[in-house]
Amino acid sequence: MKRARSTNPLTAALLVLIAVACAVTLYHVLWPVRAPTLPPTPPEVEVTQSDAPIPIAGLGVPPFDHYAEIVDRTVFREDRRKPPPEQTEVSEEPDDEPPPLEPPAYDLIGVVTTPDRNLALLRPRSGGDVVRLPVGAELEGWRITNIDNTNLSVENAGRTLNMEIDRTSKPSAPARPASRAAPAVPGAAKPASVPAGMPANPAAPNAAAEVRRRAQAAARAGRRSANPAAPTVEREFRYRKSPWAVQEEAARKTKSQSDGASDAGG
Incomplete structure (x- = not known):
């Protein structure tokens, strides 16, 4: 007996694919695919002046004067009358006003009081000598109107300023002159150096005690002379x-x- 050959599934599938490919190729050869055709382009038409739109007569916008009656007889008022024009008030003050004057650049450092008048002591902030001004004097465009014990008043163009005594800056005390050493006497012996830990003058404590003792004796003598009967x-x-x-x-x-x-x- 002869054994029957068994067909491999992979081989069968490969044969089917080859058959399908051959059929597709034969179909394209016998019936080729044609590209779609576009419609023909219409010829260009030139627009002439006669083809432009003609305006219709009678539809133009009337001028603004045609609506003057509507503006004069407004519907937003009961009397249907146009309101009178508003009158703008004209300012009497001149437009070009001078800028306000700056306060005086002076500091009040004191006031001198006399039976006749008071004088203000003013020191310029930029530095300089102190000036004395009475009431009525001019100070950088300002007129002094009043001087009190601690302040003064100045006025300019209706403005009044008060200046108080500046107590922030005090004059510094004069420097004490340095003590001058006594000139050396020719031929005089120089003082010996004092060892550390010893007083410069050993007789100073004894001298102080002697001065204290004499002061106590003088006080006792004064009390004794004032009241001799009182025992000390x-x-x-x-x-x-x-x-x-x-x-x-x-x-x-x-x-x-x-x-x-x-x-x-x-």
Whole structure:
């Protein structure tokens, strides 16, 4: 017996594709595809003057004067009358007004009061000498109208300004002159250098104590001359000894006597 050959599925599919491709190719060869044809372009027509639109007579816009009656007899008023024109007020003030004057560039630093009049002491801010001005004087276009103890008033073109005393800046105290050293005497010995930790003048504490003692003595003498009968503190201390001082004095006497007796016995 002969064995039947089995057909491979892949081979069968390949044969089907080849057959379809051959059929499509044969169809295109026998019946080719034709491109669509466009309609013919119409010829261009030239527009002449006779072909332009002709305006219709009787439809023109009338002039503005034709509506004057409508404007004069407005429908927004009850009397149907045109309102009178508004009258603009003419300003009497001149248009070109001068700019306001700047305040004086001065600082009030003081006021001098006299029986006759008051004088204002003014110092320019830009620097310079202090000026004294009375009431009625001119100051950079401003007239001084009043001077008080602490302020003054100036006026210009109806404007009034008050200037108070400037207390922010005070004059600095004059510098104290430096002490000049005494000129050296020719032939005089130079002072010896003082060691560190020792006073420059050892006799200074003793001199201070001596001055204090003399001042106390002078004060006691003054009190004694004013009231001789009043006992002084020193006299009271001398006449009225405390019990502790009495005991100490007695102990010293006893000790001195015992020391003297022991010396005599020896």
